[in-house]
Amino acid sequence: MxxxxxxxxxxxxxxxxxxxxxxxxxxxxxxxxxxxxxxxxxxxxxxxxxxxxxxxxxxxxxxxxxxxxxxxxxxxxxxxxxxxxxxxxxxxxxxxxxxxxxxxxxxxxxxxxxxxxxxxxxxxxxxxxxxxxxxxxxxxxxxxxxxxxxxxxxxxxxxxxxxRASRPQELFSVDLLEELSNVHEHYERLKTSISSSAGEPDPSVNLIRRDLLPQLRNTVLDFHKWQKQKTAPCEADADGGEGTSAQQESSRRAELLASIKSKSYGQAVEASKARRHRQVEVESAGHDSGPSGSASLGDNRKLSLKARTDENMQLRGKMWKETVSSTSLCHLTTLDSVPEDAPRKFMKFKW
Known part of the structure; x- marks a missing residue:
């Protein structure tokens, strides 16, 4: 279109x-x-x-x-x-x-x-x-x-x-400023001559602005600068169509993105729920394998996956045998503690 x-x-x-x-x-x-x-x-x-x-x-x-x-x-x-x-x-x-x-x-x-x-x-x-x-x-x-x-x-x-944003600049030209300066000087001379001839100083002489033209010129220049800053974003939108191109706004966006990235990178990476039980198993396996004599404390080399699996299986096998033997001994001792010749007690039936 x-x-x-x-x-x-x-x-x-x-x-x-x-x-x-x-x-x-x-x-x-x-x-x-x-x-x-x-x-x-x-x-x-x-x-x-x-x-x-x-x-x-x-x-x-x-x-x-x-x-x-x-x-x-x-x-x-x-x-x-x-x-x-x-x-x-x-x-x-x-x-x-x-x-x-x-x-x-x-x-x-x-x-x-x-x-x-x-x-x-x-x-x-x-x-x-x-x-x-x-x-x-x-x-x-x-x-x-x-x-x-x-x-x-x-x-x-x-x-x-x-x-008509340039109207003040069009009004104050070089010729107009020169004419204003001449009129202002002539008016100042007339005031001073009248006050000197009267013998008493006229208080209205103090109302004359000594720096009228410089102030007027600076005001027009300030207005022109403010005008450019105001119309610059509009021209940038017409050129690119991607928002304002002011430096302050871009710097704010850059600072905001930098703070978000620093916060996201500064947070500690937590393990997912599906992998948390694996960390517990590895840590427990590492603690169990510490007392065994297969890996010395001074050895910095890590065992392979197969060696660690065999070691864990051996430890679990030993623990299983110990639990089975302890339970069997307990049952045997409880059975052996009852003598065979002990008389059995029967309760009499009452009619």
Whole structure:
């Protein structure tokens, strides 16, 4: 289904561009555009064997507009698009929406922002999807294949849908900074001249910032750095599709795996229940074979299996003979202790 990714993306962009022109985030406006474009017919014409794969491809294409770095209005339109596509698909049972666990935080932030701005349509639609278990939480944004190198073509993002993140950098140019510095110096000279002519120092002179331009420049640079750190995970997801590539997260995973391995290797290996009785027998055999003269204490060589078996059989044979002889002697002594000429006592029968 990779051959239709471009067409699906262009159709979704056309729908969302019309929704962007309406300057609204209401679901009623989106549903009117949906019916005018007859967007539910996108599932018609597919074979029965391709319904599930095509539905999954459509939902994946629409889910990309629900996540950053797009504007809030486009993300709301992406949410409405997911809701409409999920209920109008022809696959039975319905194909769920794949959502990576790392993107769940962005979804929760979106819900909080929509609730604070009183956009109850978006909050209701999101909770309806959660209530109907439309999301399928996965470890990775896309499916992984064993020993298959798949390089999906990266489609360019629509710039009109993205937030104007570079607006502060565009406002503060070199010419503007020079003009600000000149105005600030002129204002400072006027203040000082007025205070000196009046004879008394004006307290408003102390309100002038001596380092206004350096502070302004450092603030813009800090914002630009924070912006890069925020947008870097999104670009990494679009390239590889295997989660965020931040160094902190990778180091945490490596430390977690190392701790798990150290704990597993540090534990003592216990014998299974089926082999524990064999250890007892070997140990008992070793203790029994110690007093015998076959193996000296100073000899470090181990006996063979046959020699140990013969030795154990001999020991067990000796023990068996001793027990038999002791029991026979006991029985004989008890029998011999009764004399033959002893009179037998009979009890008289009473009528």
């Amino acid at each position: 990779d051959y239709c990714r471009k067409q699906l993306k262009s159709d979704c962009e056309q729908l969302l561009s019309r929704f962007q022109q309406s300057d609204s985030v209401r679901f009623e406006v989106f549903s009117e555009i949906w019916r005018e474009m007859k967007f539910s017919h996108i599932f018609y014409g597919t074979l029965s064997s391709e319904r599930r794969a095509f539905s999954q491809q459509v939902l994946d294409s629409a889910c990309s507009f629900f996540l950053p770095p797009f504007t809030f209005q486009i993300r709301v339109g992406g949410l409405y698009l997911l809701y409409s596509l999920f209920h109008s698909q022809t696959a039975e049972p319905r194909e769920p929406i794949r959502l990576a666990l790392k993107d769940w935080e962005e979804v929760k932030k979106f819900e909080v922002d929509a609730a604070e701005a009183q956009h109850l349509d978006a909050v209701y639609i999101l909770r309806q999807l959660l209530h109907r278990k439309a999301f399928y939480f996965t470890a990775m944004p896309g499916p992984l294949f064993f020993r298959v190198k798949r390089k999906t073509e990266r489609l360019p993002l629509c710039e009109s849908f993205m937030e």
